[in-house]
Amino acid sequence: MSRRRFNPATAFFLRPSPLNCYDAAILATALKTRSLPDASRRKRRLGQVFTPRDIADWMVRAALADRPKRWLDPSLGGGVFIDALRDALADTDDDFAPTVYAFEIDDQLDIKPRKQWPQIDVRLARRDFLTAGLRTRFDACVANPPYVRHHELEYPPAIWQQFDEQIGTRISRNTNLYCLFILRIWSMLAPNGRAVIITPLEWLNADFGRAIKSYLLNENAIDSMWLFDDASTVFGDALTTAGITVLRRGRTADEPIRVATISNGQALTRLSSSAIKEFKRRDLDPDAKWTALLRQQDERRVAIESNTTSLATFATCSRGIATGANDYFTLTENQRRERELDKRDLSPCVTRASDLQAGVFDREKWQQLCEAGKRVWLLTPRQTCNKNFVAYLDAGRQRGIDRRHLPSHRPVWYRPENRPPAPILISVFFRERPRVVWNEMGALNLTAYHGIYTKLNGENEQQLYALYKWLASDAATDALLAQSRVYGGGLRKLEPRDVMAVQIPRRLVR
Numbered sequence: 001m002s003r004r005r006f007n008p009a010t011a012f013f014l015r016p017s018p019l020n021c022y023d024a025a026i027l028a029t030a031l032k033t034r035s036l037p038d039a040s041r042r043k044r045r046l047g048q049v050f051t052p053r054d055i056a057d058w059m060v061r062a063a064l065a066d067r068p069k070r071w072l073d074p075s076l077g078g079g080v081f082i083d084a085l086r087d088a089l090a091d092t093d094d095d096f097a098p099t100v101y102a103f104e105i106d107d108q109l110d111i112k113p114r115k116q117w118p119q120i121d122v123r124l125a126r127r128d129f130l131t132a133g134l135r136t137r138f139d140a141c142v143a144n145p146p147y148v149r150h151h152e153l154e155y156p157p158a159i160w161q162q163f164d165e166q167i168g169t170r171i172s173r174n175t176n177l178y179c180l181f182i183l184r185i186w187s188m189l190a191p192n193g194r195a196v197i198i199t200p201l202e203w204l205n206a207d208f209g210r211a212i213k214s215y216l217l218n219e220n221a222i223d224s225m226w227l228f229d230d231a232s233t234v235f236g237d238a239l240t241t242a243g244i245t246v247l248r249r250g251r252t253a254d255e256p257i258r259v260a261t262i263s264n265g266q267a268l269t270r271l272s273s274s275a276i277k278e279f280k281r282r283d284l285d286p287d288a289k290w291t292a293l294l295r296q297q298d299e300r301r302v303a304i305e306s307n308t309t310s311l312a313t314f315a316t317c318s319r320g321i322a323t324g325a326n327d328y329f330t331l332t333e334n335q336r337r338e339r340e341l342d343k344r345d346l347s348p349c350v351t352r353a354s355d356l357q358a359g360v361f362d363r364e365k366w367q368q369l370c371e372a373g374k375r376v377w378l379l380t381p382r383q384t385c386n387k388n389f390v391a392y393l394d395a396g397r398q399r400g401i402d403r404r405h406l407p408s409h410r411p412v413w414y415r416p417e418n419r420p421p422a423p424i425l426i427s428v429f430f431r432e433r434p435r436v437v438w439n440e441m442g443a444l445n446l447t448a449y450h451g452i453y454t455k456l457n458g459e460n461e462q463q464l465y466a467l468y469k470w471l472a473s474d475a476a477t478d479a480l481l482a483q484s485r486v487y488g489g490g491l492r493k494l495e496p497r498d499v500m501a502v503q504i505p506r507r508l509v510r
């Protein structure tokens with residue numbers, strides 16, 4: 001086995017690069033995060049979620065297939081992939097000895113390659129992988145890149161432009177750091193090189209992922225994708241979905257992309273070939289949301305597609321009312337009575353997601369919420385209010401409610417957004433299916449629900465009701481699932497524009 005040690009004079013990463021001048025900015029970011037008092041905030045800024053060992057073992061074995069000599073770990077963390085590599089190599093009886101080139105910017109991580117992995121030639125650069133000048137091309141890469149949202153990134157424009165050039169179009173400045181890693185890893189692979197990368201699945205559905213998917217398809221880069229079940233929490237308590245993408249150079253033009261959904265790390269090793277689906281590149285539209293497509297959940301939706309139109313053609317979906325202080329602006333019936341507030345200064349409302357079940361929400365159900373002590377009233381004061389109301393406003397001022405962000409930005413701090421009740425409500429977060437509610441009560445909705453307003457409002461209630469019935473159906477659930485964003489633990493979220501993008505049968509709007 002080769003025992004060659006790191007020699008700074010020949011280090012692959014010390015070559016001056018046009019990008020190195022930006023390292024100072026990035027190191028400044030690293031230092032800034034170091035001085036953050038809050039450890040979890042620091043962890044977030046560095047995108048630190050660690051790969052479970054069983055998954056790291058599988059990833060390393062997947063990358064070892066062609067006995068790669070030059071190995072890249074661009075975001076080392078505690079070095080779980082090198083641990084896995086060491087053990088995988090120990091299982092072989094030949095003297096195959098890759099060199100690992102690793103990057104890590106967290107200088108609080110105590111990594112001592114020689115001590116930790118005496119059997120492996122590990123060259124650690126305490127530098128930013130995105131900006132380090134690199135001459136070497138790699139035969140294999142195994143990575144869990146940092147998950148850092150765009151607003152936490154402080155890369156200068158030249159770095160973003162470098163990615164614009166790579167993908168041949170302007171990359172969204174909302175792109176998460178892990179996607180930038182994917183792109184750089186791809187550009188660093190040697191001929192026939194292979195990268196096995198675990199990331200959240202968000203990029204497969206998000207707008208910022210479109211150009212990246214399109215680029216990777218054009219490059220014929222995607223070899224296979226292994227999607228963890230929505231319900232699995234691969235990254236422990238981090239609420240995010242996960243999947244492994246394998247990129248490979250040297251694929252033939254018609255090679256299929258292999259895809260499977262797996263429940264957890266152990267299932268990866270036990271995967272039967274019948275669980276693997278094959279996609280042609282042309283089957284994968286970069287503009288589509290890929291998680292549903294890859295899991296083939298949307299067959300029913302596709303089946304009715306020729307006869308549909310998007311909900312947006314005749315409806316709008318709006319976020320619920322944000323009060324800025326629900327415990328002040330909403331009241332229970334008891335609180336209203338205690339303060340003797342006039343009902344004319346309040347409107348029935350739905351405050352929490354759990355207050356509603358799917359189906360019809362009528363006066364009787366609202367009364368039940370009143371009796372259960374739920375917050376069922378929203379402050380919607382008239383121009384001239386009585387003395388009890390004035391006293392309630394004074395109490396609000398004393399609590400500083402008027403100085404909070406949202407209230408202080410309203411024309412009148414105590415008057416939340418004025419809008420009519422939405423006839424149909426849909427829950428923002430859900431697991432298996434969103435709650436679709438027929439709002440017969442005419443209650444206002446806070447942000448736990450979106451409101452659907454259509455041009456049919458009040459004009460043709462039967463048609464409107466038919467639309468509600470359809471939105472509550474299994475076919476609509478499939479369509480809504482296809483539009484939703486997936487978080488870990490099976491949690492899903494619908495944005496208003498996701499709802500408006502849903503395809504609905506044309507017959508509903510004739």
Ligand SMILES: C[S@@+](CC[C@H](N)C(=O)[O-])C[C@H]1O[C@@H](n2cnc3c(N)ncnc32)[C@H](O)[C@@H]1O
Pocket residue numbers: 046047048049050051074075076077078079080081103104105106127128129130143144145146147
């Ligand atoms: C998601 S963690 C993965 C760690 C480890 N590879 C694993 O799988 O458990 C990403 C690591 O990348 C490091 N990191 C963050 N930004 C980086 C950058 N720009 N260049 C190199 N490393 C970075 C973080 O400090 C963190 O340790």
